[in-house]
Amino acid sequence: MSDILFRSLLELGDDSLILAQRLCEWCGQAPSVEVDLSLSNLGLDLMGQATLFLGYAGEVEGKGRDADRLAFHRDAEQFRNCLLVEQPNGDFGQTMARQFLFSTYQLALFEGLVGSTDPRIAEIAAKAVKEVRYHADISADWVIRLGDGTEESHQRMVDGFDWFWRFIDDMFAVDADQRALIDQGVLVDRAALRPAFDARVAEVLAEATLPAAEPVWQVGAGREGRHTEHLSHLLGVMQQLPRAHPEAAW
Amino acid sequence: MAAGAALSEQALRDRIETVLAEVPDPEIPAVSVVELGIVRGVDPEGPSVIITPTYTGCPATIAIEMAIRVALDEAGMADVAIRTVLSPPWSTDMISDAGREKLRAYGIAPPPKGAEARSLRGADIVECPRCGSPHTQEVSRFGSTPCKALWKCADCHEPFDRFKCH
Numbered sequence: 528m529s530d531i532l533f534r535s536l537l538e539l540g541d542d543s544l545i546l547a548q549r550l551c552e553w554c555g556q557a558p559s560v561e562v563d564l565s566l567s568n569l570g571l572d573l574m575g576q577a578t579l580f581l582g583y584a585g586e587v588e589g590k591g592r593d594a595d596r597l598a599f600h601r602d603a604e605q606f607r608n609c610l611l612v613e614q615p616n617g618d619f620g621q622t623m624a625r626q627f628l629f630s631t632y633q634l635a636l637f638e639g640l641v642g643s644t645d646p647r648i649a650e651i652a653a654k655a656v657k658e659v660r661y662h663a664d665i666s667a668d669w670v671i672r673l674g675d676g677t678e679e680s681h682q683r684m685v686d687g688f689d690w691f692w693r694f695i696d697d698m699f700a701v702d703a704d705q706r707a708l709i710d711q712g713v714l715v716d717r718a719a720l721r722p723a724f725d726a727r728v729a730e731v732l733a734e735a736t737l738p739a740a741e742p743v744w745q746v747g748a749g750r751e752g753r754h755t756e757h758l759s760h761l762l763g764v765m766q767q768l769p770r771a772h773p774e775a776a777w
Numbered sequence: 778m779a780a781g782a783a784l785s786e787q788a789l790r791d792r793i794e795t796v797l798a799e800v801p802d803p804e805i806p807a808v809s810v811v812e813l814g815i816v817r818g819v820d821p822e823g824p825s826v827i828i829t830p831t832y833t834g835c836p837a838t839i840a841i842e843m844a845i846r847v848a849l850d851e852a853g854m855a856d857v858a859i860r861t862v863l864s865p866p867w868s869t870d871m872i873s874d875a876g877r878e879k880l881r882a883y884g885i886a887p888p889p890k891g892a893e894a895r896s897l898r899g900a901d902i903v904e905c906p907r908c909g910s911p912h913t914q915e916v917s918r919f920g921s922t923p924c925k926a927l928w929k930c931a932d933c934h935e936p937f938d939r940f941k942c943h
Contacts, residue, residue: 568923572832578833650863
């Protein structure tokens with residue numbers, strides 16, 4: 528059972544870690560200094576979550592790997608994040624579409640995990656959920672502002688969402704091995720969160736005057752370690768320094 | 778010196794708290810780590826100081842722990858450990874009344890109490906920490922540190938930080 532818990536903690540930590548890395552690619556490049564600060568702050572919160580979940584994962588695994596070791600010394604196929612978070616930033620509209628979809632999902636997930644029967648998971652979720660409320664809020668704001676904005680900003684939001692609809696099932700995927708941990712109340716059944724997620728997304732899209740999500744062919748199995756090519760490129764940047772100097776301390 | 782062995786429990790607690798009251802927050806040096814609610818207490822077993830992070834990713838967390846370590850060492854309490862806990866999660870309600878006044882004097886609008894669970898939109902009136910005007914406006918939900926948002930005053934026209942409800 529501990530190997531399934533380990534893998535499930537990697538899912539939680541890797542989602543946050545990879546999206547943090549993506550968001551920090553905006554640093555110094557965002558449309559305004561306030562937005563620059565916002566995106567870096569979101570990334571920082573996610574980095575904090577990743578540190579806590581990966582740290583706990585390392586303890587559960589019991590092989591002496593800490594959060595840094597897990598973040599910097601695994602290859603793409605060992606990452607358990609969903610495919611949505613590893614997708615390139617695209618333009619600001621695409622970044623905000625991704626952020627809104629992920630934060631809406633993560634808020635529902637953490638609200639559930641606050642009640643986890645595993646006290647470590649429960650306390651990390653209780654800490655993080657307050658931060659994620661801000662993420663869900665600010666990204667919904669931008670989706671509405673851009674969707675219900677100019678002709679160009681509207682079209683960019685349409686295009687941004689179009690890229691991501693194919694990754695939604697992957698984000699919610701649960702495999703049969705995790706069923707026992709769900710039954711014990713350690714994990715949340717992600718599938719059960721889907722109706723509320725769909726309803727919230729539909730609500731914000733309508734307010735943003737954007738077209739409703741269309742059913743599209745769903746791809747991927749990020750939770751099984753099968754990723755898009757983008758993850759390897761991201762890891763190449765993120766892991767370069769600690770891999771080049773594996774014993775360095777700073 | 779083995780502080781734990783030499784002092785009674787209450788005396789030890791008092792002594793540690795006196796030292797920590799002088800440790801400023803690295804980002805907002807106008808307030809101490811005790812006033813911000815980062816120091817959760819003193820555990821005489823060990824003995825250890827129990828601290829809690831404000832935000833999960835706050836980079837100041839490490840600086841705070843180091844500052845507390847240095848202060849304890851300099852006060853001859855090198856044997857007092859520092860332990861970090863997450864639960865119950867830190868909230869802005871843990872900032873003391875004295876801490877709130879110091880934030881205001883420093884130019885940061887303090888968070889209202891009991892606001893933790895309220896709407897992030899913040900229906901409350903935020904008073905300008907410089908001129909006291911209630912005519913203020915949010916510029917950005919995120920500011921220079923995870924715990925602050927950017928606001929501006931419509932009367933004195935000064936920008937200011939607001940401590941986010943959390």
